Amino acid sequence: MMAAQVPGFYMKNESRRVKIPFIDSNSLVIIPVSVNGSEPINFLFDTGVKSNIFFSKTIADELGMQYTRKLNLVGADGQTVLSASVSPNNHFDLGEIEGIYQAALVLDEDFLELEKVIGIPIYGVVGHEFFKSNPVKIDYDNAEVTIYRSSALKWKPFGFRSMPMELIGNKPYVNTTIRQIEGPEIPAKLLIDTGANHGLLLNRETTDEIVLPPLTLETDLGRSLGGDLFGLVGRVRRVEMQGLKFRGVITSYPDQTEFSDVIIETGRQGSIGAELLNRIKIIFDYPRERVLLKKGAKFSEQFDYDMSGLMIRVLSAENKRFYVSQVRENSPASLQGVQLYDEIVAINKVPAYFWELADITNLFRSEEGRVITLEILRGTGTEEEAPEKLRISFVLKKQL
Known part of the structure:
Protein backbone atom coordinates (compact mmCIF):
# COMPACT_ATOMS: atom_id res chain seq x y z
CA MET A 1 0.00 0.00 0.00
CA MET A 2 1.18 3.54 -0.62
CA ALA A 3 0.88 4.57 3.02
CA ALA A 4 3.39 1.91 3.96
CA GLN A 5 6.08 3.91 2.18
CA VAL A 6 5.75 6.62 4.84
CA PRO A 7 7.60 6.06 8.12
CA GLY A 8 5.16 4.90 10.77
CA PHE A 9 3.56 1.93 12.51
CA TYR A 10 1.14 -0.19 10.48
CA MET A 11 -0.97 -3.32 10.79
CA LYS A 12 0.54 -6.22 8.88
CA ASN A 13 -2.96 -7.46 8.03
CA GLU A 14 -5.62 -4.80 7.60
CA SER A 15 -8.33 -5.04 10.24
CA ARG A 16 -10.36 -2.66 12.36
CA ARG A 17 -8.13 -3.07 15.41
CA VAL A 18 -5.24 -5.06 16.82
CA LYS A 19 -4.59 -5.76 20.51
CA ILE A 20 -1.09 -6.10 21.97
CA PRO A 21 -0.45 -7.09 25.60
CA PHE A 22 2.03 -4.97 27.50
CA ILE A 23 4.18 -5.48 30.56
CA ASP A 24 2.84 -3.33 33.38
CA SER A 25 5.53 -2.18 35.80
CA ASN A 26 4.19 0.56 38.08
CA SER A 27 1.71 1.37 35.27
CA LEU A 28 4.41 2.06 32.69
CA VAL A 29 3.67 0.61 29.24
CA ILE A 30 6.47 -1.78 28.24
CA ILE A 31 6.27 -3.81 25.02
CA PRO A 32 8.81 -6.31 23.62
CA VAL A 33 9.98 -5.17 20.16
CA SER A 34 12.11 -6.98 17.61
CA VAL A 35 14.54 -4.51 16.03
CA ASN A 36 15.91 -5.36 12.60
CA GLY A 37 15.05 -9.03 13.10
CA SER A 38 16.48 -9.34 16.62
CA GLU A 39 15.04 -11.27 19.51
CA PRO A 40 12.37 -9.09 21.19
CA ILE A 41 13.72 -6.54 23.68
CA ASN A 42 11.72 -4.30 26.01
CA PHE A 43 10.80 -0.75 24.99
CA LEU A 44 8.92 1.87 26.99
CA PHE A 45 6.04 3.39 24.98
CA ASP A 46 6.03 7.03 25.90
CA THR A 47 3.86 9.95 24.73
CA GLY A 48 6.28 12.31 26.47
CA VAL A 49 9.11 11.91 23.94
CA LYS A 50 9.32 13.00 20.31
CA SER A 51 11.89 10.54 19.02
CA ASN A 52 12.55 6.85 19.36
CA ILE A 53 15.54 6.40 21.67
CA PHE A 54 17.90 3.45 22.04
CA PHE A 55 19.88 3.34 25.28
CA SER A 56 22.79 1.05 24.43
CA LYS A 57 25.07 1.74 21.50
CA THR A 58 26.80 -1.58 22.12
CA ILE A 59 23.58 -3.51 21.58
CA ALA A 60 22.54 -1.20 18.73
CA ASP A 61 25.77 -2.10 16.96
CA GLU A 62 25.01 -5.80 17.48
CA LEU A 63 21.58 -5.26 15.87
CA GLY A 64 23.18 -3.81 12.76
CA MET A 65 21.90 -0.29 13.24
CA GLN A 66 23.56 2.18 10.87
CA TYR A 67 24.36 5.79 11.76
CA THR A 68 24.45 8.95 9.67
CA ARG A 69 25.51 11.66 12.11
CA LYS A 70 26.14 12.60 15.74
CA LEU A 71 24.06 14.89 17.94
CA ASN A 72 24.59 16.54 21.29
CA LEU A 73 21.45 16.65 23.45
CA VAL A 74 20.92 18.85 26.50
CA GLY A 75 19.42 16.91 29.37
CA ALA A 76 16.42 17.79 31.49
CA ASP A 77 18.63 19.48 34.07
CA GLY A 78 19.62 21.99 31.38
CA GLN A 79 23.30 21.22 31.85
CA THR A 80 24.10 17.57 31.13
CA VAL A 81 25.13 17.07 27.52
CA LEU A 82 24.40 13.65 26.04
CA SER A 83 26.01 12.48 22.82
CA ALA A 84 23.91 10.34 20.49
CA SER A 85 24.10 8.84 17.02
CA VAL A 86 21.23 9.11 14.52
CA SER A 87 20.12 5.81 13.01
CA PRO A 88 17.64 6.69 10.23
CA ASN A 89 16.13 3.45 8.94
CA ASN A 90 15.12 0.59 11.22
CA HIS A 91 12.38 -2.01 11.34
CA PHE A 92 10.41 -2.48 14.58
CA ASP A 93 8.27 -5.63 14.86
CA LEU A 94 5.55 -5.90 17.53
CA GLY A 95 3.85 -9.00 16.16
CA GLU A 96 0.76 -7.84 14.28
CA ILE A 97 2.12 -4.29 14.12
CA GLU A 98 5.33 -3.16 12.45
CA GLY A 99 7.20 0.12 12.42
CA ILE A 100 8.90 0.83 9.11
CA TYR A 101 11.67 3.31 8.29
CA GLN A 102 11.99 4.11 11.98
CA ALA A 103 14.65 6.63 12.97
CA ALA A 104 16.19 6.35 16.42
CA LEU A 105 18.58 8.31 18.58
CA VAL A 106 21.18 5.92 19.97
CA LEU A 107 22.75 7.21 23.19
CA ASP A 108 26.49 6.70 23.49
CA GLU A 109 25.99 6.05 27.21
CA ASP A 110 22.88 4.89 29.08
CA PHE A 111 22.32 7.88 31.37
CA LEU A 112 18.74 6.91 32.21
CA GLU A 113 19.54 3.46 33.65
CA LEU A 114 15.81 2.69 33.68
CA GLU A 115 16.44 -0.89 34.76
CA LYS A 116 17.46 0.40 38.20
CA VAL A 117 14.25 2.43 38.47
CA ILE A 118 11.72 0.09 36.83
CA GLY A 119 13.21 -3.24 37.84
CA ILE A 120 13.29 -4.94 34.45
CA PRO A 121 15.64 -4.39 31.48
CA ILE A 122 14.52 -1.52 29.22
CA TYR A 123 16.47 -0.99 26.02
CA GLY A 124 14.76 2.07 24.61
CA VAL A 125 11.75 4.30 24.19
CA VAL A 126 9.20 4.42 21.37
CA GLY A 127 7.63 7.87 21.12
CA HIS A 128 5.48 9.96 18.80
CA GLU A 129 5.84 7.70 15.74
CA PHE A 130 3.71 4.99 17.36
CA PHE A 131 0.83 7.32 18.15
CA LYS A 132 0.84 9.75 15.22
CA SER A 133 -1.29 7.98 12.58
CA ASN A 134 -3.70 5.63 14.35
CA PRO A 135 -5.92 5.91 17.43
CA VAL A 136 -4.23 4.02 20.29
CA LYS A 137 -6.06 2.84 23.41
CA ILE A 138 -4.21 2.04 26.62
CA ASP A 139 -6.19 -0.24 28.93
CA TYR A 140 -4.32 -0.38 32.23
CA ASP A 141 -6.86 -2.76 33.80
CA ASN A 142 -6.11 -5.50 31.26
CA ALA A 143 -2.53 -4.44 30.36
CA GLU A 144 -3.48 -4.13 26.69
CA VAL A 145 -2.75 -1.63 23.97
CA THR A 146 -5.26 -1.48 21.10
CA ILE A 147 -4.28 0.07 17.77
CA TYR A 148 -7.23 1.04 15.57
CA ARG A 149 -7.41 1.42 11.82
CA SER A 150 -6.76 5.07 11.01
CA SER A 151 -10.33 5.58 9.73
CA ALA A 152 -11.89 3.94 12.81
CA LEU A 153 -13.40 5.81 15.77
CA LYS A 154 -15.01 8.59 13.79
CA TRP A 155 -17.48 8.65 16.68
CA LYS A 156 -16.53 8.24 20.31
CA PRO A 157 -16.98 4.72 21.72
CA PHE A 158 -19.74 4.09 24.26
CA GLY A 159 -18.94 5.40 27.73
CA PHE A 160 -15.94 7.49 26.67
CA ARG A 161 -15.68 11.27 27.04
CA SER A 162 -14.02 13.23 24.27
CA MET A 163 -11.50 15.90 25.23
CA PRO A 164 -9.63 18.28 22.90
CA MET A 165 -5.90 17.65 22.73
CA GLU A 166 -3.17 19.89 21.32
CA LEU A 167 0.04 18.54 19.84
CA ILE A 168 3.04 20.74 20.65
CA GLY A 169 6.41 19.46 19.52
CA ASN A 170 4.71 16.12 18.74
CA LYS A 171 3.58 15.73 22.36
CA PRO A 172 -0.06 15.69 23.61
CA TYR A 173 -1.38 18.48 25.86
CA VAL A 174 -4.79 18.89 27.47
CA ASN A 175 -6.45 21.67 29.46
CA THR A 176 -7.43 20.71 32.99
CA THR A 177 -8.60 22.37 36.19
CA ILE A 178 -6.65 21.94 39.43
CA ARG A 179 -8.09 22.65 42.85
CA GLN A 180 -5.22 23.24 45.26
CA ILE A 181 -5.28 22.71 49.02
CA GLU A 182 -4.08 26.29 49.41
CA GLY A 183 -4.17 28.88 46.68
CA PRO A 184 -6.69 29.38 43.87
CA GLU A 185 -8.33 26.89 41.57
CA ILE A 186 -6.26 27.13 38.41
CA PRO A 187 -6.61 26.18 34.76
CA ALA A 188 -3.58 24.12 33.76
CA LYS A 189 -2.27 22.97 30.41
CA LEU A 190 -0.67 19.58 31.11
CA LEU A 191 1.44 17.20 29.05
CA ILE A 192 0.09 13.64 29.05
CA ASP A 193 3.21 11.60 29.72
CA THR A 194 2.72 7.82 29.73
CA GLY A 195 6.43 7.34 30.40
CA ALA A 196 6.47 9.22 33.73
CA ASN A 197 5.53 7.38 36.90
CA HIS A 198 4.21 10.37 38.88
CA GLY A 199 0.52 11.23 39.21
CA LEU A 200 0.69 14.99 38.70
CA LEU A 201 3.72 17.24 38.26
CA LEU A 202 3.48 21.02 38.55
CA ASN A 203 6.25 23.41 37.51
CA ARG A 204 6.03 26.35 39.91
CA GLU A 205 8.13 28.58 37.65
CA THR A 206 5.33 28.63 35.03
CA THR A 207 2.86 30.63 37.14
CA ASP A 208 2.67 32.37 40.51
CA GLU A 209 -0.73 30.74 41.03
CA ILE A 210 0.81 27.35 41.85
CA VAL A 211 0.94 27.27 45.65
CA LEU A 212 2.66 24.56 47.65
CA PRO A 213 0.37 22.55 49.96
CA PRO A 214 0.93 22.86 53.72
CA LEU A 215 2.46 19.37 53.93
CA THR A 216 5.33 18.49 51.61
CA LEU A 217 8.33 16.18 51.62
CA GLU A 218 11.69 16.84 50.02
CA THR A 219 12.68 14.00 47.71
CA ASP A 220 14.40 12.72 44.60
CA LEU A 221 11.71 12.91 41.91
CA GLY A 222 13.47 10.50 39.57
CA ARG A 223 15.60 10.68 36.47
CA SER A 224 14.64 11.95 33.06
CA LEU A 225 16.78 12.23 29.96
CA GLY A 226 20.12 13.55 31.07
CA GLY A 227 19.36 14.68 34.59
CA ASP A 228 18.12 13.83 38.05
CA LEU A 229 15.13 15.83 39.22
CA PHE A 230 14.81 16.95 42.83
CA GLY A 231 12.06 18.84 44.58
CA LEU A 232 9.03 18.46 46.81
CA VAL A 233 6.06 16.14 46.81
CA GLY A 234 2.63 16.90 48.25
CA ARG A 235 -1.02 16.71 47.24
CA VAL A 236 -3.62 18.76 45.42
CA ARG A 237 -7.26 18.59 46.37
CA ARG A 238 -8.53 17.68 42.91
CA VAL A 239 -7.62 17.38 39.22
CA GLU A 240 -10.50 17.62 36.75
CA MET A 241 -10.33 16.33 33.17
CA GLN A 242 -13.48 16.64 31.09
CA GLY A 243 -15.69 16.11 34.15
CA LEU A 244 -13.59 13.28 35.62
CA LYS A 245 -12.43 14.32 39.09
CA PHE A 246 -9.30 12.79 40.59
CA ARG A 247 -9.12 13.59 44.32
CA GLY A 248 -6.10 13.88 46.61
CA VAL A 249 -3.60 13.43 43.80
CA ILE A 250 0.04 12.99 44.84
CA THR A 251 1.86 15.88 43.17
CA SER A 252 5.52 16.49 42.40
CA TYR A 253 6.94 20.03 42.50
CA PRO A 254 10.40 19.88 40.87
CA ASP A 255 13.06 22.46 41.56
CA GLN A 256 13.66 24.98 38.81
CA THR A 257 16.43 24.00 36.38
CA GLU A 258 18.09 25.41 33.27
CA PHE A 259 15.49 23.42 31.34
CA SER A 260 12.66 25.48 32.84
CA ASP A 261 12.73 27.96 29.95
CA VAL A 262 11.83 25.17 27.53
CA ILE A 263 8.88 24.17 29.74
CA ILE A 264 7.66 27.78 29.95
CA GLU A 265 7.82 28.13 26.15
CA THR A 266 5.34 25.25 25.70
CA GLY A 267 2.79 27.14 27.80
CA ARG A 268 2.30 24.16 30.06
CA GLN A 269 2.08 24.14 33.83
CA GLY A 270 3.11 20.53 34.29
CA SER A 271 2.30 16.96 33.32
CA ILE A 272 0.07 13.99 34.06
CA GLY A 273 1.82 10.64 34.55
CA ALA A 274 1.05 6.97 34.92
CA GLU A 275 -0.06 7.11 38.57
CA LEU A 276 -3.11 9.07 37.42
CA LEU A 277 -3.52 7.56 33.95
CA ASN A 278 -3.74 4.02 35.35
CA ARG A 279 -7.17 4.91 36.79
CA ILE A 280 -8.74 5.41 33.35
CA LYS A 281 -8.92 3.86 29.93
CA ILE A 282 -7.51 6.39 27.49
CA ILE A 283 -7.51 6.61 23.70
CA PHE A 284 -4.97 8.88 22.04
CA ASP A 285 -6.44 10.05 18.73
CA TYR A 286 -3.68 12.23 17.31
CA PRO A 287 -5.21 12.55 13.81
CA ARG A 288 -8.35 14.15 15.30
CA GLU A 289 -6.45 15.99 18.05
CA ARG A 290 -8.44 14.54 20.92
CA VAL A 291 -8.17 12.06 23.74
CA LEU A 292 -11.04 9.82 24.84
CA LEU A 293 -11.40 9.03 28.54
CA LYS A 294 -13.36 6.46 30.53
CA LYS A 295 -13.22 5.49 34.21
CA GLY A 296 -11.16 2.37 34.90
CA ALA A 297 -11.40 -0.15 37.73
CA LYS A 298 -8.98 1.85 39.92
CA PHE A 299 -10.66 5.22 39.38
CA SER A 300 -11.95 5.63 42.94
CA GLU A 301 -8.86 4.25 44.71
CA GLN A 302 -6.98 6.75 46.85
CA PHE A 303 -3.57 8.00 45.80
CA ASP A 304 -1.02 6.42 48.14
CA TYR A 305 2.52 7.52 48.84
CA ASP A 306 5.47 5.69 50.34
CA MET A 307 5.13 5.19 54.13
CA SER A 308 8.62 3.80 54.78
CA GLY A 309 10.89 6.71 53.87
Missing part, protein backbone atom coordinates in the same frame (compact mmCIF):
# COMPACT_ATOMS: atom_id res chain seq x y z
CA LEU A 310 12.92 4.53 51.51
CA MET A 311 13.55 4.62 47.80
CA ILE A 312 14.61 1.21 46.52
CA ARG A 313 16.54 0.65 43.30
CA VAL A 314 17.75 -2.42 41.44
CA LEU A 315 21.41 -3.38 41.71
CA SER A 316 20.92 -6.30 39.31
CA ALA A 317 17.58 -7.20 37.72
CA GLU A 318 18.95 -10.55 36.55
CA ASN A 319 20.06 -11.58 40.03
CA LYS A 320 17.22 -9.78 41.87
CA ARG A 321 19.44 -7.58 44.02
CA PHE A 322 18.00 -4.41 45.56
CA TYR A 323 19.57 -1.54 47.44
CA VAL A 324 18.46 1.59 49.32
CA SER A 325 19.03 4.62 47.08
CA GLN A 326 17.41 7.21 49.34
CA VAL A 327 16.49 7.46 53.04
CA ARG A 328 14.14 10.28 53.96
CA GLU A 329 15.13 12.07 57.16
CA ASN A 330 12.96 11.33 60.23
CA SER A 331 11.01 8.66 58.34
CA PRO A 332 10.06 5.31 59.96
CA ALA A 333 12.96 3.47 58.29
CA SER A 334 15.57 6.13 59.03
CA LEU A 335 14.60 6.34 62.71
CA GLN A 336 15.24 2.59 63.02
CA GLY A 337 18.66 2.83 61.38
CA VAL A 338 18.27 1.90 57.70
CA GLN A 339 21.08 3.57 55.78
CA LEU A 340 21.88 4.63 52.23
CA TYR A 341 23.26 1.79 50.05
CA ASP A 342 22.11 -0.98 52.37
CA GLU A 343 21.47 -4.08 50.25
CA ILE A 344 18.15 -5.79 50.92
CA VAL A 345 18.45 -9.56 51.36
CA ALA A 346 14.89 -10.29 52.50
CA ILE A 347 11.64 -8.47 53.30
CA ASN A 348 9.35 -9.92 55.96
CA LYS A 349 11.34 -13.18 55.74
CA VAL A 350 10.76 -13.47 51.98
CA PRO A 351 14.11 -13.56 50.11
CA ALA A 352 14.83 -10.69 47.73
CA TYR A 353 14.83 -12.94 44.65
CA PHE A 354 11.09 -13.55 45.13
CA TRP A 355 10.31 -9.83 44.89
CA GLU A 356 9.75 -7.50 41.96
CA LEU A 357 10.59 -3.82 42.43
CA ALA A 358 6.97 -2.83 41.79
CA ASP A 359 5.83 -5.21 44.56
CA ILE A 360 8.25 -3.62 47.04
CA THR A 361 6.98 -0.16 46.09
CA ASN A 362 3.37 -1.29 46.60
CA LEU A 363 4.20 -2.93 49.95
CA PHE A 364 5.72 0.29 51.28
CA ARG A 365 2.53 2.16 50.31
CA SER A 366 0.14 -0.50 51.48
CA GLU A 367 -1.17 -0.02 55.03
CA GLU A 368 -0.37 2.35 57.87
CA GLY A 369 0.71 0.37 60.94
CA ARG A 370 2.09 -2.58 58.98
CA VAL A 371 5.39 -3.89 60.36
CA ILE A 372 8.19 -4.25 57.81
CA THR A 373 11.28 -6.29 58.64
CA LEU A 374 14.31 -5.95 56.39
CA GLU A 375 17.30 -8.24 56.37
CA ILE A 376 20.18 -6.21 54.99
CA LEU A 377 23.87 -6.33 54.16
CA ARG A 378 25.92 -3.27 55.04
CA GLY A 379 29.51 -2.58 54.02
CA THR A 380 31.80 -3.19 51.06
CA GLY A 381 32.20 -6.91 51.50
CA THR A 382 35.94 -6.82 50.78
CA GLU A 383 38.09 -9.87 51.47
CA GLU A 384 39.37 -8.20 54.63
CA GLU A 385 35.92 -7.38 55.96
CA ALA A 386 32.68 -9.23 55.25
CA PRO A 387 29.51 -7.12 55.02
CA GLU A 388 27.57 -6.73 58.24
CA LYS A 389 24.26 -8.61 58.37
CA LEU A 390 21.44 -6.75 60.11
CA ARG A 391 17.71 -7.18 60.74
CA ILE A 392 15.78 -3.91 61.08
CA SER A 393 12.04 -3.52 61.67
CA PHE A 394 9.91 -0.41 61.34
CA VAL A 395 6.22 0.47 61.15
CA LEU A 396 4.70 2.10 58.06
CA LYS A 397 3.39 5.57 58.79
CA LYS A 398 1.67 8.05 56.45
CA GLN A 399 3.94 10.93 55.52
CA LEU A 400 1.48 12.80 53.28
